[in-house]
Amino acid sequence: MDFELSDEQNMLKDSVERFVKDNYSSEARAKLADTELGFSRDHWKKMAELGWLGLPFPEEVGGFGGTAVETAIMMENMGSGLVLEPFLSTVILGGGLVAEAGSEVQIEAIIPQVIEGNMMLAFAYAEPQSRFDLNDVETTATKSGDGYVKKGHKAVVYHGATADKIIVSARTGGNSRDEDGISLFIVDNNSSDVTRRDYRTIDGQRAADIKFEDAKVGADALLGEEGGAYPVIEKVVDKAIAALCAEAVGAMQAANNITNEYMKERKQFGTPIGKFQVLQHRMVDMYMEAEQSKSMSDMVAMKLDLDDETERRKAVAAAKAQVGQAAKFVGQQSIQLHGGMGMTDEYSIGHYFKRLTTIEMLFGNTDYHFKKYAALAS
Amino acid sequence: MDLSFSEEDLAFRDEVREFLATALPADVKDRCDRGLHPTPEGQIRWQKILNEKGWMAPNWPVEYGGTGWTITQKHIAAHEFGHAAAPIALPFGVSMVGPVIYTFGNQEQKDKYLPRILNSEDWWCQGYSEPGSGSDLASLQTKAVRDGDDYIVNGQKIWTSFAQHADMIFCLVRTDSSAKQQEGISFLLIDMKTPGITVKPIIGLDMEHSLNEVFFEDVRVPVANRIGEENKGWTYAKFLLGNERTGIARVARSKRQVERLKDIAKAERCGGHTLSFCNDFNNKLTRIEVDLMALEYTELRYLSMIASGKQLSAEPSLLKIKGTEIQQRLTGLLVESLGMYGAPYEAERAYEGRNEAPVGPDYAHGPMAEHLYLRAATIYGGSNEIQRNIVSKMVLGL
Numbered sequence: 001m002d003f004e005l006s007d008e009q010n011m012l013k014d015s016v017e018r019f020v021k022d023n024y025s026s027e028a029r030a031k032l033a034d035t036e037l038g039f040s041r042d043h044w045k046k047m048a049e050l051g052w053l054g055l056p057f058p059e060e061v062g063g064f065g066g067t068a069v070e071t072a073i074m075m076e077n078m079g080s081g082l083v084l085e086p087f088l089s090t091v092i093l094g095g096g097l098v099a100e101a102g103s104e105v106q107i108e109a110i111i112p113q114v115i116e117g118n119m120m121l122a123f124a125y126a127e128p129q130s131r132f133d134l135n136d137v138e139t140t141a142t143k144s145g146d147g148y149v150k151k152g153h154k155a156v157v158y159h160g161a162t163a164d165k166i167i168v169s170a171r172t173g174g175n176s177r178d179e180d181g182i183s184l185f186i187v188d189n190n191s192s193d194v195t196r197r198d199y200r201t202i203d204g205q206r207a208a209d210i211k212f213e214d215a216k217v218g219a220d221a222l223l224g225e226e227g228g229a230y231p232v233i234e235k236v237v238d239k240a241i242a243a244l245c246a247e248a249v250g251a252m253q254a255a256n257n258i259t260n261e262y263m264k265e266r267k268q269f270g271t272p273i274g275k276f277q278v279l280q281h282r283m284v285d286m287y288m289e290a291e292q293s294k295s296m297s298d299m300v301a302m303k304l305d306l307d308d309e310t311e312r313r314k315a316v317a318a319a320k321a322q323v324g325q326a327a328k329f330v331g332q333q334s335i336q337l338h339g340g341m342g343m344t345d346e347y348s349i350g351h352y353f354k355r356l357t358t359i360e361m362l363f364g365n366t367d368y369h370f371k372k373y374a375a376l377a378s
Numbered sequence: 379m380d381l382s383f384s385e386e387d388l389a390f391r392d393e394v395r396e397f398l399a400t401a402l403p404a405d406v407k408d409r410c411d412r413g414l415h416p417t418p419e420g421q422i423r424w425q426k427i428l429n430e431k432g433w434m435a436p437n438w439p440v441e442y443g444g445t446g447w448t449i450t451q452k453h454i455a456a457h458e459f460g461h462a463a464a465p466i467a468l469p470f471g472v473s474m475v476g477p478v479i480y481t482f483g484n485q486e487q488k489d490k491y492l493p494r495i496l497n498s499e500d501w502w503c504q505g506y507s508e509p510g511s512g513s514d515l516a517s518l519q520t521k522a523v524r525d526g527d528d529y530i531v532n533g534q535k536i537w538t539s540f541a542q543h544a545d546m547i548f549c550l551v552r553t554d555s556s557a558k559q560q561e562g563i564s565f566l567l568i569d570m571k572t573p574g575i576t577v578k579p580i581i582g583l584d585m586e587h588s589l590n591e592v593f594f595e596d597v598r599v600p601v602a603n604r605i606g607e608e609n610k611g612w613t614y615a616k617f618l619l620g621n622e623r624t625g626i627a628r629v630a631r632s633k634r635q636v637e638r639l640k641d642i643a644k645a646e647r648c649g650g651h652t653l654s655f656c657n658d659f660n661n662k663l664t665r666i667e668v669d670l671m672a673l674e675y676t677e678l679r680y681l682s683m684i685a686s687g688k689q690l691s692a693e694p695s696l697l698k699i700k701g702t703e704i705q706q707r708l709t710g711l712l713v714e715s716l717g718m719y720g721a722p723y724e725a726e727r728a729y730e731g732r733n734e735a736p737v738g739p740d741y742a743h744g745p746m747a748e749h750l751y752l753r754a755a756t757i758y759g760g761s762n763e764i765q766r767n768i769v770s771k772m773v774l775g776l
């Protein structure tokens with residue numbers, strides 16, 4: 001048993017830390033979040049050059065064969081700076097699905113492009129009625145000629161506006177909540193029979209609602225086996241959840257550091273507010289939540305690549321539930337301990353709170369994962 | 379002890395219902411129900427309707443324009459207003475400075491300001507907090523120096539809600555720096571148009587503009603605008619804070635939020651059913667609902683004690699603590715009820731001229747804005763930590 005990082009992993013950590021330090025001061029981030037794009041293509045290029053965009057992919061598809069631990073290291077450190085580039089959407093989700101289920105042709109067409117930073121992806125899975133259930137798919141893809149016709153509405157697709165290609169789950173068979181009968185398709189984001197509504201999210205990122213009204217795709221758009229996509233989706237989403245947990249840990253640790261510093265500086269009643277015991281204990285609770293989350297995030301990163309699927313699912317559900325709870329507590333209390341200062345858009349702490357708030361919802365909120373864990377553990 | 383309503387009370391309830399059903403403008407109701415800040419125009423339009431009905435200031439003594447309602451009637455009205463999503467009058471004039479003026483002001487001040495509050499001629503804002511003086515309000519530094527019949531005011535206020543719309547600001551200023559902190563403060567009424575006042579916006583977490591910094595540079599304020607005695611301002615300030623704390627509980631609004639949550643739960647789909655079938659969600663909502671009921675009866679019990687002439691100490695702090703915690707739990711659950719549609723968010727001004735409704739179901743527009751803004755509910759009006767300090771000291775003797 002060993003929770004320590006290897007030398008190589010430490011180098012990776014240092015390199016992400018440096019990137020965040022150089023590029024993600026809170027002013028720089030605020031500026032970036034307010035641009036049309038919402039992130040920086042230059043940063044993306046830099047991430048490609050540093051090899052980060054290829055790290056999570058297996059060597060067979062041209063990647064550098066990193067494990068979930070390397071992904072967690074990157075995400076944790078990006079979380080501490082609230083990095084805005086679509087690493088999760090493009091590399092872990094989109095790229096993960098293609099690497100997992102793609103044909104040789106599809107992999108060749110997409111993965112090298114992703115690794116070089118020339119192609120961005122997004123994963124459209126949620127629908128207005130689905131809430132957090134990956135199997136609740138009402139978007140249909142009906143065979144027509146040698147392709148498919150798609151109809152349906154995908155909701156809150158993170159980075160759905162900026163992706164070059166969108167991977168869409170759709171039903172090719174079965175009933176609306178069946179696990180069987182779900183397929184994946186690779187859709188060009190600029191195709192004319194797709195309507196997209198782009199918008200901002202509270203965490204400074206971008207998302208889109210996407211509607212398909214009899215949108216045609218060729219047979220070559222099918223990613224993986226027709227009707228058999230569910231296990232692939234679940235596996236890749238589990239990876240995304242583990243990555244998000246790591247991001248949350250980084251964000252919580254940073255929020256705690258900022259709050260801790262503030263408590264030493266801010267004086268009321270002639271003394272630093274950090275001298276008030278009620279605030280000390282609150283801060284200790286926040287610290288403990290971040291520590292517990294770090295342990296869960298490390299645990300899930302080490303269990304993610306296990307062959308035992310039930311064990312993996314349990315680890316993921318438990319980690320997301322714990323991290324979700326902690327994220328809420330740490331985010332909200334960091335505002336509270338800052339007083340009025342915490343309520344401003346200009347000061348950084350509010351942005352940590354907002355990102356932690358969406359992390360709690362993404363891919364299933366705390367209740368959802370407690371319930372999932374209970375079902376798996378019983 | 380008796381909880382029943384008399385015939386007159388029931389008739390009163392019907393009258394309030396009838397009034398709200400016909401008089402409350404739909405646009406004002408819609409914003410209030412969603413938990414969005416009122417528009418200044420809509421708020422004033424509604425306040426004028428309230429004033430015409432004679433219901434602008436239910437808590438004022440009748441001689442100054444109050445309604446003379448019994449505590450039962452006040453409770454009924456509050457409940458009906460909450461249920462109908464009818465905004466209450468902005469607190470700064472009616473609930474904060476108004477009572478200070480009729481309790482401690484002179485005749486001239488009463489004659490001048492009270493009618494203008496009632497008919498919404500003056501929009502007031504509250505100039506208490508300063509950059510270095512939040513929880514420790516008594517350490518405030520904004521100075522007022524006597525110069526003939528004027529004070530010359532220099533300093534800065536911060537977190538001044540809606541100062542950008544305000545005609546008047548009531549300010550705590552230091553008039554004696556040599557005395558003990560609390561004994562050198564005076565309470566001034568200042569016209570926002572006076573030369574030397576600058577208002578700078580602070581954009582909030584919700585990306586909206588409700589907060590401001592207000593700067594005073596050699597601002598001349600007539601001594602006639604001082605409430606009560608010089609250096610006795612702390613007494614008036616504390617009187618005001620006591621009133622503010624009770625108002626902040628907002629039980630009726632929270633009851634409306636419970637109703638909204640139940641409506642959303644019937645519409646929002648989840649696990650092949652609607653959210654209203656989800657046990658985890660229902661448990662959370664029920665716990666809040668029962669806590670809220672306890673708070674409602676605590677508030678009524680305190681009001682009854684006051685009506686019977688009993689003296690309360692710091693009990694109203696409990697209403698503030700519990701009331702704001704419940705508000706936050708409710709907006710948290712509202713956001714949670716939306717699933718991923720909690721995440722889309724833009725400042726309202728981003729929609730101006732765009733002719734496009736916010737994304738997601740209609741009820742998704744509002745909860746996140748309110749959730750973000752109400753993080754402040756446990757901070758403003760004396761933070762909940764400060765309130766607990768007060769209860770422990772004043773009530774429990776610790």
Ligand SMILES: Cc1cc2nc3c(=O)[nH]c(=O)nc-3n(C[C@H](O)[C@H](O)[C@H](O)COP(=O)(O)OP(=O)(O)OC[C@H]3O[C@@H](n4cnc5c(N)ncnc54)[C@H](O)[C@@H]3O)c2cc1C
Nearest residue numbers: 274275276277278279280281282283284285766767770776
């Ligand atoms: C079941 C049991 C087994 C024990 N076994 C042993 C044993 O084997 N050997 C032994 O030597 N002792 C033993 N103890 C004693 C134990 O260590 C003491 O009870 C403990 O140190 C607390 O001291 P106290 O009981 O005097 O409580 P106090 O110190 O009087 O504390 C009362 C309360 O005040 C709080 N408090 C005190 N100081 C502060 C502060 N600065 N800030 C905030 N809160 C504060 C405490 O947390 C507690 O809630 C045992 C106690 C129990 C209950």
Ligand SMILES: Cc1cc2nc3c(=O)[nH]c(=O)nc-3n(C[C@H](O)[C@H](O)[C@H](O)COP(=O)(O)OP(=O)(O)OC[C@H]3O[C@@H](n4cnc5c(N)ncnc54)[C@H](O)[C@@H]3O)c2cc1C
Nearest residue numbers: 276336337339340504506507512513537539754758761763
């Ligand atoms: C949305 C909003 C609207 C507002 N509107 C107005 C307005 O219109 N007019 C106005 O004058 N002010 C207004 N305020 C200001 C508000 O009253 C102050 O924010 C509040 O008094 C807290 O002061 P502070 O922000 O300086 O925080 P601080 O006093 O610095 O507090 C920071 C943290 O320390 C804690 N703390 C401080 N002292 C103690 C202690 N002794 N023991 C334990 N904990 C302590 C606090 O609880 C808080 O968690 C508003 C604030 C907000 C956020």
